Every structure is written in structure tokens, then in C-alpha cells.
Amino acid sequence: MAVNKNALIRYKTIDKCLQNQFRQWTLNDLIEAVSDALYEYEGKDIDVSKRTVQLDIQMMRSDKLGYNAPIVVYDRKFYKYEDAEYSIINIPVTDKDIKVMNEAIQLLRQFKDFSLFKEMDGVLQRLEDSVNSSQKDKRAIIHLDKNEQLKGLEFIDVLYDAIQTQKVIEVSYQSFKARNASVQKVHPQLLKEFNNRWFLLASQKGKFITLALDRMTEIVMLENENYEDFQIDGDVYYRDVVGVTVSNSRAERIQFKIDNKNAPYVITKPFHASQRIIERTNNGVIFNIFVQINFELERLILGFGDSIEVLKPLKLRNRMLKKLKTSVRNYEEIEN
Numbered sequence: 001m002a003v004n005k006n007a008l009i010r011y012k013t014i015d016k017c018l019q020n021q022f023r024q025w026t027l028n029d030l031i032e033a034v035s036d037a038l039y040e041y042e043g044k045d046i047d048v049s050k051r052t053v054q055l056d057i058q059m060m061r062s063d064k065l066g067y068n069a070p071i072v073v074y075d076r077k078f079y080k081y082e083d084a085e086y087s088i089i090n091i092p093v094t095d096k097d098i099k100v101m102n103e104a105i106q107l108l109r110q111f112k113d114f115s116l117f118k119e120m121d122g123v124l125q126r127l128e129d130s131v132n133s134s135q136k137d138k139r140a141i142i143h144l145d146k147n148e149q150l151k152g153l154e155f156i157d158v159l160y161d162a163i164q165t166q167k168v169i170e171v172s173y174q175s176f177k178a179r180n181a182s183v184q185k186v187h188p189q190l191l192k193e194f195n196n197r198w199f200l201l202a203s204q205k206g207k208f209i210t211l212a213l214d215r216m217t218e219i220v221m222l223e224n225e226n227y228e229d230f231q232i233d234g235d236v237y238y239r240d241v242v243g244v245t246v247s248n249s250r251a252e253r254i255q256f257k258i259d260n261k262n263a264p265y266v267i268t269k270p271f272h273a274s275q276r277i278i279e280r281t282n283n284g285v286i287f288n289i290f291v292q293i294n295f296e297l298e299r300l301i302l303g304f305g306d307s308i309e310v311l312k313p314l315k316l317r318n319r320m321l322k323k324l325k326t327s328v329r330n331y332e333e334i335e336n
Helices: 005-019 027-042 048-061 095-109 121-135 155-162 265-269 295-302 314-333
Strands: 071-074 080-081 167-171 182-194 197-204 207-212 216-222 253-258 276-281 283-292 309-313
Touching: 005 027, 005 048, 005 080, 027 048, 027 155, 048 071, 095 121, 155 182, 155 197, 155 216, 182 207, 253 265, 265 283, 295 314, 309 314
Parallel strands: none
Antiparallel strands: 071 080, 167 182, 167 216, 182 197, 197 207, 253 283, 253 309, 276 283
């Protein structure tokens, strides 16, 4: 049975409401919650009728989608889950579901040799492994680095839609330096993932800013605002940086030395696409990269500890030296 996007949003919203056992939910409450969710995701008012939500509840109770949701009515007007631990997102995947998903994966594999899909194979391998591991008698073969407590992931779909439909948004945002959240009106341009965190590249009054999704608390679509599309190509915009911080400064030639023990790690996983081997010495390998000096580059260098030495430029070498001296003082000041 085909289920459209709006229906899935409604099911998910009703599920989220009924998981909240500390509040009593009438049918009107559920209708209001569903309407708000559709406005948030779609950016426009969608008329949700009483009958629509009643049919949604009936569908969730049934086996048609495999939910079998234990939704009950008490005091003749309030809805709740009879099982307080139930959620539609926790239902097991059936053998039929796995078969359908595997068929879809095999279909997509036919396109992996086309240039448009050249990065698809790795994605499909991870997807196939995840599908297979959902079966009771199988385990995952691929283990991906993930952070279950990472905040802000719920905004990815909203921001993706805003960029795709070219909508100006208001973001409630609180940086690590700010005491309180502020509301910022921005034109979203690009979503960027780096080091297991997500960022939004946006324009604000003609200037580009980068906002971390884990510092966002709310996003509101603005319907009557003219959107500025800068047609950002991520490969071009981030070409000269490590990470997400792009400045107005020019890229510089960074020269550093890695000891022989750790050089193979840097050779096989370069700091940057511009990385080149300049010289092999008795006690290490000298590399060059051509990038802007930013926070992420400094963090990367510091992460290699005593196995790395910045040779050029002098200003970066002195900055690393200052940070390392501060680090040494931090260790020396500990009282036994």
C-alpha cells in the first residue's frame, strides 16, 4: 500500500503525541498537532479534517502498515497508547519488508557504474548491511561511527526542503559563546557534514555564515520573503579548507613533517586533497598542503601531538608552539 509524505508526517506526529503519557490527548488536540507539523514540514497551511485523523488512527491500529498500534480511548474522549513503551518507529521489520528493500538495493546497484552515481556503491553496501542486520539471526558486518546523542539531526529534512524550495527561514540559534538564543533570518544554501557534525551554509545580508545544526532550537519557514540563490557548489566553496570554516583569506602553502611511524597514516588519509610529499628524511616525511589556516586545521594538527612539526608558514608554527606551551603548563600545574 502506497503511503504519501503527508500521511507519514501525520502518523509520526500522532505517534509522538501518544508517547507523551503526561498529557491527555483529545481528537482536537491531535488535529492541531498534525496541522502544526504539516505547516512546519511543508511551509504552508494544510486543512486537516476530523475524518482524516480518525482514519489515520484507524490505519495505525490496523495491520495494513504493520503498526498494530495499541491506541485506546478512555473517558470517552482521550487517546493514548495502552502500552506506554509502544512507538511505530520501534516495530520490527518483517521478512517481506527486507525482501522489498533488498530488491530496491539490487535495482539501484545497476546504476552504480554511471558517473552520476559513482559514490553510490559504498552507500548501498552500508544500506544493505543495515537491512540484513535487522533480521533476528544476523548481525551487522559494517560498524559506522555514530553519536546517538547528537542534536540537530531532526532539522536536516526541514533545511533540505528549504534549500530545495528556495525558502528564507528564521533560525533560533544559540552559539557556544552566547548566553541566550537569537533569531536569525537567513537564506539557506548548502548542508555540510564534517567530523560527524552537520552545518548549514547560509547567506545573511549578502554575507555567508555557517550555523551548526546542534545549536539550533527552532526553524520557521518564511513564505513571503524573496530568496537569494547563490548557486553554491560545495566542491568549489570548500576546495581550499579543512572542515567548514571558510574565510576571506587566501589559501597558503602549509608545510609539515610527520615522523616515520605516523607518516603512513597521513599518506593513506591525507589532510587535504592538495597534499603532496615534498621530501623523505631519515626521521620523517615532509608534506605540503595548500589551504586556508582555520580552526579545523589547527585542531587536526594538534591531534597528531608530538608526531607532527609545522615547518611553514612561521605564523602557524608560532601559533602551534603557543598552544603546545599552554598545554604543557596545564599538565605541570596539576598538584599531586
